[in-house]
Amino acid sequence: MSDDKWSVGQVARRCGVAVSTLHFYEQKGLIRSSRNNGNQRRYKPDVLRRVSVIKAAQKMGISLASIKAAFASLPEERTPTMADWRKLSAQWQSELNERIGYLERLRDSLTGCIGCGCLSMKNCPIYNADDRMAAKGSGPVLLDQG
Amino acid sequence: MSDDKWSVGQVARRCGVAVSTLHFYEQKGLIRSSRNNGNQRRYKPDVLRRVSVIKAAQKMGISLASIKAAFASLPEERTPTMADWRKLSAQWQSELNERIGYLERLRDSLTGCIGCGCLSMKNCPIYNADDRMAAKGSGPVLLDQG
DNA sequence: TTAGTACCTCAACCTAACTTGAGGTCAACA
DNA sequence: TGTTGACCTCAAGTTAGGTTGAGGTACTAA
Numbered sequence: 001m002s003d004d005k006w007s008v009g010q011v012a013r014r015c016g017v018a019v020s021t022l023h024f025y026e027q028k029g030l031i032r033s034s035r036n037n038g039n040q041r042r043y044k045p046d047v048l049r050r051v052s053v054i055k056a057a058q059k060m061g062i063s064l065a066s067i068k069a070a071f072a073s074l075p076e077e078r079t080p081t082m083a084d085w086r087k088l089s090a091q092w093q094s095e096l097n098e099r100i101g102y103l104e105r106l107r108d109s110l111t112g113c114i115g116c117g118c119l120s121m122k123n124c125p126i127y128n129a130d131d132r133m134a135a136k137g138s139g140p141v142l143l144d145q146g
Numbered sequence: 147m148s149d150d151k152w153s154v155g156q157v158a159r160r161c162g163v164a165v166s167t168l169h170f171y172e173q174k175g176l177i178r179s180s181r182n183n184g185n186q187r188r189y190k191p192d193v194l195r196r197v198s199v200i201k202a203a204q205k206m207g208i209s210l211a212s213i214k215a216a217f218a219s220l221p222e223e224r225t226p227t228m229a230d231w232r233k234l235s236a237q238w239q240s241e242l243n244e245r246i247g248y249l250e251r252l253r254d255s256l257t258g259c260i261g262c263g264c265l266s267m268k269n270c271p272i273y274n275a276d277d278r279m280a281a282k283g284s285g286p287v288l289l290d291q292g
Numbered sequence: 293t294t295a296g297t298a299c300c301t302c303a304a305c306c307t308a309a310c311t312t313g314a315g316g317t318c319a320a321c322a
Numbered sequence: 323t324g325t326t327g328a329c330c331t332c333a334a335g336t337t338a339g340g341t342t343g344a345g346g347t348a349c350t351a352a
Contacts, residue, residue, distance in 0.1 A: 009298065019299085020341060028339090038348050040299055060252055061207075064339070089256050096253045100246060106206055107242045110235050155328065165329085166311060174309090184318055186329055210309070293352100300347065310336085317330065322323100 004034045004042040011043055015051040022051070030054060030068050046079050053088070060096050150180045150188040157189055161197040168197070176200060176214055192225050199234070206242050 012019045025031045026041075031050050033041035050071070057067045070088055074080045158165045171177045172187075177196050179187040196217070203213050216234055220226045 007298080018341075021339090023301095024340060038299080040348080056252075056256070058339095060249070060256075093253055093256050096249060096256065100249050100253065103206070103242060103246050103249070106202075107239055107246065110202070110206075110239050110242065153328080164311075167309085169331095170310060184329080186318085204309095295350100295352085297350080298348085301345090303343090305342070306340085308338095312335070313333090315331090318328090319326105320328105321326085 003044050006043040006045065006047060008033075008041050008043075011047055011051065014048060015055070017051060017055070025051070025054065025064075028064055028068065030064060030071065044079070049080075049085065053085070057092060060092060061099060062092065062095070149190050152189040152191065152193060154179075154187050154189075157193055157197065160194060161201070163197060163201070171197070171200065171210075174210060174214065176210065176217065190225070195226075195231065199231070203238060206238060207245060208238065208241070 006014075008019045008022050012022055022031065022041075026033060031043070031047050033043050033047075036042050054064070054067055057070075058064075062070075070091065073088065074084055152160075154165050154168050158168055168177065168187075172179060177189070177193050179189050179193075182188050200210070200213055203216075204210075216237065219234065220230055
């Protein structure tokens with residue numbers, strides 16, 4: 001595999017992440033590497049896209065676990081094509097739309113609800129907005145608990 | 147203060163949070179209580195609104211630290227009025243608008259960017275979208291690092 | 293040959309927002 | 323009387339997404 005030519009440092013600089021982050025992603029199964037004679041990691045060029053996609057997805061509020069799950073739909077045996085990546089992004093786009101919709105509903109009921117007397121679990125639109133989507137990938141906060 | 151009549155259990159049930167969460171919020175300075183003869187917490191009725199507002203703000207992606215800071219603008223000496231609460235919500239509404247705008251920009255560049263070859267730190271609109279707001283309150287992820 | 297990087301592993305630490313558990317108090321009810 | 327149930331404190335554990343540090347290896351350049 002003379003294909004594997006990127007070192008961790010190079011990938012880190014190119015993608016704007018720390019070397020330790022790449023180790024971490026590898027440990028979590030989000031990226032893969034081979035080793036050279038001196039036991040150093042060597043990456044195929046597509047790792048750059050993977051890391052970029054991870055960063056982009058995180059900005060959307062998607063967790064590493066979900067990103068890993070999405071990556072599972074990429075082909076194992078060959079380098080992912082643009083079409084493969086586009087499929088991923090399409091999936092996230094609708095998730096993003098739901099999240100945006102949720103935040104818009106929240107915004108629209110916000111002043112009314114915080115300012116009025118209705119802020120109770122039973123009646124308030126804020127409590128009763130569909131927050132299933134918002135709960136995903138928002139870190140440790142269990143948003144849809146209540 | 148015969149005003150302080152709510153027990154933790156009552157507040158917890160009414161607001162849909164765990165008792166331990168109320169202890170936690172108190173420890174973090176987000177809510178306050180007095181004690182009865184048996185050393186049990188007793189809350190003023192406005193704690194209900196505070197907890198509700200905390201939950202609502204969290205759904206917007208606002209951290210407890212920011213919520214605490216916002217609560218600092220509420221009057222200490224008297225029970226907050228609707229006008230006080232409205233001021234809070236107005237502040238968060240614009241924050242929410244910025245967050246929504248950010249996610250919309252992200253969505254609009256998503257398919258193009260993940261699917262095309264531009265996903266690099268220098269050229270990509272995703273990387274260069276203004277993500278200052280998105281970084282706030284999104285958990286431990288340092289979004290605006292790169 | 294020696295210094296300087298870049299790299300390696302593994303374990304421990306960090307923050308946010310809580311939860312869980314151990315061990316103890318207090319009041320009401322049968 | 324005793325046993326529930328609600329409450330108390332304090333310490334430790336949990337998850338996500340990493341970072342930091344110690345101790346060691348490997349290539350490069352003077």
